[in-house]
Amino acid sequence: CAALAPENNVVRTIVTQPVPEMVDAKAADFGLIGRVSVKGGKESFSGGVQWHHRERGDEILLLSPLGQTLAQIQRTPDGVFLTTSEGENYYAADVENLTEQVLGWRLPLMGLQYWVQSMSSPATAAAMDMNIDGQVMAIRQDGWTIDYLAYSARVPVETSKSGTALPRLLTLKRDGLQIKLVIDAWNAGNP
Amino acid sequence: DAISSLKNFMQNTRTFRAEFTQTVLDRNGRVVQNGGGTMQFERPGKFRWVYEKPYEQLIVGDGDRIWFYDHDLDQVTVRKLDVAIGSTPAALLAGSSDIEKSFDLSDLGLQGDTEWLEATPKARESTFEWVRLGFTRGGVLKAMELHDNFGQTTVLGFSRLEKNPRLAPESFKFSPPEGTDVISD
Numbered sequence: 001c002a003a004l005a006p007e008n009n010v011v012r013t014i015v016t017q018p019v020p021e022m023v024d025a026k027a028a029d030f031g032l033i034g035r036v037s038v039k040g041g042k043e044s045f046s047g048g049v050q051w052h053h054r055e056r057g058d059e060i061l062l063l064s065p066l067g068q069t070l071a072q073i074q075r076t077p078d079g080v081f082l083t084t085s086e087g088e089n090y091y092a093a094d095v096e097n098l099t100e101q102v103l104g105w106r107l108p109l110m111g112l113q114y115w116v117q118s119m120s121s122p123a124t125a126a127a128m129d130m131n132i133d134g135q136v137m138a139i140r141q142d143g144w145t146i147d148y149l150a151y152s153a154r155v156p157v158e159t160s161k162s163g164t165a166l167p168r169l170l171t172l173k174r175d176g177l178q179i180k181l182v183i184d185a186w187n188a189g190n191p
Numbered sequence: 192d193a194i195s196s197l198k199n200f201m202q203n204t205r206t207f208r209a210e211f212t213q214t215v216l217d218r219n220g221r222v223v224q225n226g227g228g229t230m231q232f233e234r235p236g237k238f239r240w241v242y243e244k245p246y247e248q249l250i251v252g253d254g255d256r257i258w259f260y261d262h263d264l265d266q267v268t269v270r271k272l273d274v275a276i277g278s279t280p281a282a283l284l285a286g287s288s289d290i291e292k293s294f295d296l297s298d299l300g301l302q303g304d305t306e307w308l309e310a311t312p313k314a315r316e317s318t319f320e321w322v323r324l325g326f327t328r329g330g331v332l333k334a335m336e337l338h339d340n341f342g343q344t345t346v347l348g349f350s351r352l353e354k355n356p357r358l359a360p361e362s363f364k365f366s367p368p369e370g371t372d373v374i375s376d
Contacts, residue, residue, distance in 0.1 A: 033223060035246075037264045037372070044374045046259065046268040050223060061341065065250065065259040065268065067215055068318040069341040085318045085340045169263065182263040184245055185224070 010129040010137050022122035026055045027113040034183040036062075040176045043104025049181070053113055058095075060109075073099070075109065105177055108144055115139060115146045116183065118167050135165070144174045152183070192298050193308035196326035201290055206233045209332075209352040213242075218342030236272050237363040238285040251365040252285060258365040267367045269375045283310060283322060283335075299323065305333055 031052045038045040047070065048063035058075040073095065074081045080098050082090040092098035095109040111121045118136040120126035126141035139146045150169040166186060172179040212227040228243040240250040247262035252272055259268040283290065290296070293314060299307035305325040312319065318339060325334035335347040367373050 035261060035264055037261070037266045037268075037374070039372060039374060044268075044376075046261065046264065046266055046374060050217070061343070063343075064318060065248070065261070067213075067343075067345045068337065068339040069343050070318060072341055083341075086316045087340070180264055180266070182246070182261075 009131060011132050012130050014128045014130065016120050016122075016126045016128065018124050019122040025122060027053065027117065027119070029054050030117070031187045032116060032183050033185045034181055036182075037180045038105045038177070040178050041100075041105030045103065045105065058109060058113070060107075062103075071103065073107070073109075105179070106174070107179075108142060108172065108174075111142050111144060112172075115141075115144075115170070115172070116167065116181070118148060118151075144172050147171045147173075192300070193306040193324060193326050194296050194298050196306060196330040196332075197290065197296070197308060197324060199330055200326075200332060201234075204234070204354050206231070206356060206358050207332075207352060207354050208232075208356050208358065209349040211350075212348045214346045216344045216346065220344075223343075231358050231362055232285045233358055233363060234285055236285055239362045249365070251363060253363050253365060258367075260365070260367070260371075265370075266372045266374065267365075269373060271376075283324070294322075301328075304328065 031050075033050050034048070036045065036047065036049045045062070047065050048061075048067065050061040050063070052059045056077060058073070060073040061069050062071045062073070064070050068085070070085050072083045074083075075095060080092055080095050082098050082102050084102070090098060090102045092101065096106045099105060099107040110123065114121045118139075120128055120139050120141050124142055126139055128136055129138040131137050135151060136148055138148065148167050148170050150167070151165040152168040167183060169180075169182050172181070208229070208231045210227070210229050213225070214222055215224040217223045224245060226242055226244045226246075228241045230238065230240045232238045236252055236254045238250070238252040242248040242250075249258075249260040249262075251258045251260075255272055257270050257272050260266075283294065286293070290310070294310040294312055297309050297311075299309055301307075302325075304327065306328060307323055307325050310322045310324065320338045320340050322338075323336040324332065325336075327333055331352060332349055334349065337345045337347075339345075
């Protein structure tokens with residue numbers, strides 16, 4: 001599909017306040033498959049990602065460029081578990097600390113579940129830059145800057161609740177760390 | 192049987208070229224991704240794996256290092272060949288001919304018209320649990336299946352396979368495009 005580069009000038013910025021009653025809300029269920037590259041952290045990473053998001057938990061597989069699973073991250077109601085392909089198990093209360101400790105870079109999962117759908121999280125304040133077509137160009141939230149470089153040209157059948165076109169290429173930056181995410185498919189292969 | 196086909200393949204095939212299809216199945220056997228492209232090998236340690244679908248990606252082994260170039264991410268990852276190749280299926284196909292040094296082989300017999308074997312890596316910290324190779328009765332490589340430690344299976348089918356073609360040396364060289372990030376471990 002041709003990557004649709006959003007009309008790149010920002011015409012307005014919306015500032016959203018946290019919505020208290022939504023604080024522990026989670027984005028609706030989805031599944032996505034893509035590729036991710038990380039640089040600027042203690043460690044770098046490049047490879048595939050498969051993410052199954054449910055209200056009650058997440059499962060993320062990080063794959064080598066050749067397609068073998070390197071690590072599995074599972075967020076459950078009582079914490080986050082990471083298993084490496086060598087079978088080592090790690091636990092932490094939240095994903096960012098766990099991936100920082102084990103993989104050498106922070107994965108802002110709680111915000112990402114919204115950001116991958118070009119929405120800001122209701123849990124904290126955010127600023128969103130929009131272009132003339134009303135498409136989100138950037139979001140600034142939780143200390144992260146998320147830039148939307150391309151949207152998928154064809155809107156998949158099961159689009160997110162908001163029904164907007166879904167991002168295809170986005171970058172997340174914070175304190176020198178840069179995560180680049182290409183989204184190849186949505187809702188494919190739910191367990 | 193498949194094991195003698197593999198040994199014959201390793202000894203008598205110094206270079207080869209083929210088209211491949213690739214299907215990735217999750218641990219529940221559901222198709223997660225379909226793709227394909229072309230691949231070339233020159234033993235030992237040289238290969239060019241070109242993904243055309245589902246996205247542009249290039250993997251080149253130049254005999255010393257392995258380069259992964261992802262067009263969309265505009266990024267190159269480079270690793271020492273023995274570290275990266277040691278535990279990957281490319282080791283099987285493009286590695287040194289003494290395969291039993293790093294894999295235990297067991298014959299799975301005939302299924303349909305394909306003879307299968309299973310290779311389990313001896314190195315404990317490999318990223319996959321087993322690899323299966325399928326040959327025609329005439330000893331031509333037909334398929335490869337990789338099962339990683341989390342139950343995910345990558346199924347490769349080979350076609351239009353050429354044995355010992357003349358391959359241009361440049362196909363096993365890689366220089367990162369201008370301005371592309373290069374990440375090396």
